[in-house]
Amino acid sequence: MADANTNTNRNSPAAAPETLPAASSSLAVLQANIARLSPLKQVGLLLMIALSVALGVGIFLWSQSPNYQILYGAISGEEKGEVVEALQKADIDYKLDNLTGALMVPASQVHEVRLQLAMEGLPRSAGTGFELLQQNPGFGVSEFLEKARYQRALEGELARTISTLNNVKSARVHLALPKRSVFIRDRKAPSASVVLDLYAGRMLDPGQVAAITHLVASSIPDLESAGVTVVNQRGDLLTQPERSQTLEMTTSQFEYTRRIEEEYGHRIQRILAPLVGADKVRAQVVAEVDFTITEQTQERYEPERRALRSEQTAEEERIGGLFPGGIPGALSNQPPNETQVPETFNGANEGEPQPSEPPATRSLRATRNYELDRTISHTRLAPGSIRRLSVAVLVDEKLATGAEGNINTLPRSPQELEHITALVKEAVGFNQNRGDTINVINAPFVSNEELEPLPPPPFWQQEWFWETVKQGGGILAVLFLLLGVLRPTFRRLTTVPEPVTVSSLPKDSHEEELKEDQLTLSSNTPTLQLSGPDSLEANLAMVRKMAADDSERVAQVVKNWVSRDG
Incomplete structure (x- = not known):
């Protein structure tokens, strides 16, 4: 009972x-509460706890992981392996992009890693330079191998130099250096070929291509610029030797014309600035320049200005009988002309006989050579003469204070415009005969509003913001899992009913x-x-x-x- x-x-x-009597510990209560659950609920509880812990750990590690930046993009597999080996030795984190194959390292270590790899000579895409000559070649190296090493080193140095230019990602240089001969007729000119790998979307202008050709030509003895061929990675020929000289002349002519126009424009602004104000005048000059090369040779004679060069005189006198002389023929056979004998002779009596004198013949011949005044002139007109000038000048209206104290603009008087036109003519050397034109217009200028400085980028576009959001979001997600999921679950499981x-x-x-x-x-x-x-x-x-x-x-x-x- x-x-x-x-x-x-x-x-x-x-x-x-x-x-009920309290449990000895929270663990005992937890075990008891879990034991009351059905097997399906127990498995679900364990999966939820494991998933929450894994998700929290993953979010925390993701928020603390550094941002990766590309170290090297398109490099060969062999070079990439050498770089990866160097990174592993230096204990530097890295990863490979599955899509592009780029090698990436933490953003904060990019420049430091590149410097360390450069000290080790990596990557070797730029080729080997003169340091190749510092290597020990060993014994028994032939002259041919020595020349080949020197040529390879020279090609590597040129490739490195060209790779430093803008828009050029990498370069390769091939030199064709013929063997020198002691006979001039057997000597052959060297040549060079340059292959450029340009960045995506980049191009080289003709001036940069000409600079590369002159750079290579200046580095090799006896190499002319026409012997250098430049090709890009798509196989496009960038050098055109048959048109390089013409293109060079056209470029220099354009630069010469531009300098003339700028100089005339500065002259106009300098002379009008004290009169109308520094910011109240605009001038534009268009010059037509004659680049024709003219050569002329002129030979001119002055008949009135003559000089005696030489003179020869021959005098002949004959005394005696008459005989035919001269060139045989009808004229020499004719009788001489009749002569008149004077009737009286001074100093003698009329009845006395007078002595008769034999006939005399005298001839005088003179030969004179004169040198005419002759002028030969050779004139070569240098190119670059101004053929015509077109000048346009825009002058702002003058400011005037109104009756109410406000500032108004008034047009300039015709006399002021005439003075301005006269100054412009003197400044540019106006020549009406060659067709120069000058147009001066007075019009109000539109006031330039002060440009506001560019606002700083919003904080959500700055790198530190996203880094903070990344870390803060990870921490909040972990706290939510801990406080919002795991804590209530364990509280229900450890609570005594x-x-x-x-x-x-x-x-x-x-x-x-x-x-x-x-x-x-x-x-x-x-x-x-x-x-x-x-x-x-x-x-x-x-x-x-x-x-x-x-x-x-x-x-x-x-x-x-x-x-x-x-």
Whole structure:
């Protein structure tokens, strides 16, 4: 009977208000609560905990991982292997991009890593320079190998130099150096070929191509610029030797014309600035320059300005009989002309006979050579003479203060415009004969609004912001998993359930259960009539009495309650 009473006290509703004994530790309570769950719920709980922990660790590691930047893009596989080996020796983190194959390192170490690799001569895409000659060639090296090493070193140095130019990613140089001969007629001119690998979307202008050709030609003895061929990675020929000289002349002519126009424009602005203001005049000059090369040779004679160069005189006198002379023929056979004999002779008597003189012949011949005044002139007109000038000058209106104190603009008078035009003509050397034109216009200038400085980029476009968001988002995600998922779950699992009392049950359900239990207990015990729902204390007293009378039956009812609630 004592045992029955003990069992009755353990399972009777009177003991329900008493709480269960507390667990020895939270772990024991956790194990007990997990044990109450169904196997499916236990597996789901374990998966949720494992997934939360893995997700939290992954987010934390992602937020703390550094940003990677490209170290080297398109390099050969052999060079990439050498670089990776050097990075592994230096204990530097790296990764390879699966899409582009680029080698990437942490952004904060890019420049330092490049410097370290450059000290080791990596990558070797630029070729080997004169350091190749410093290597020990060993014994038994022939002259041919020595020349080949020197040529290879020279090609590497030229490739390095060309690779430093803008828009050039890498370069390769091939030299064709013929063997020198002691005979001049057997000597052959060297040549060179340059292959350029340009950056994507970049191009070289003709001036840069000409600079590369002159650079290579100046580095090799006896190499002319026409012997250098430059090709890009697409196979396009960048050098055109047959047109290089013409292109060079055209470029120099354009630069010469531009300098003339700028000089005339500066002259106009300098002379008008004190008169109208430094910012109130604009001048534009267009010059037509004649680049024709003219050569002329002129030979001129001055007949009036003559000089005696040489003179020859021959005088001949004959005294004696008459005989034909001269060139044989009809003229020499004619009789001489009649001569008149004077009738009287001074100093002699008329009756005395006069002596007769033999006839005389005298001839005088003179030959004079004169040198005419001759002038030969050779004139070569240098190119670059100005053929025509077109000048346009825009002058701002002058400022005037109105009656109300506001500032207005007034057009300039015709006299002022005439003075300005005269100054412009003198500044540019106006020549009406060659067709120069000058146009001076007075118009108000549009005021230039002060340009506001560019606003700084918003904070969400700065690198530090996204780095902070990355780390902060990772921390918040981990905290959410810890505080919002794992903590409530463990709290429910480690919480001791509160004891259930009869008074805490709903009134309707309590009455129904009492009716069912009454029917159950009425099999072997006398029927007890329970009072109405308004007398709860009476019902409790009746239940206590029933537990005292038939404790086993009451214990069975309580077990049914527990199994039904669980």
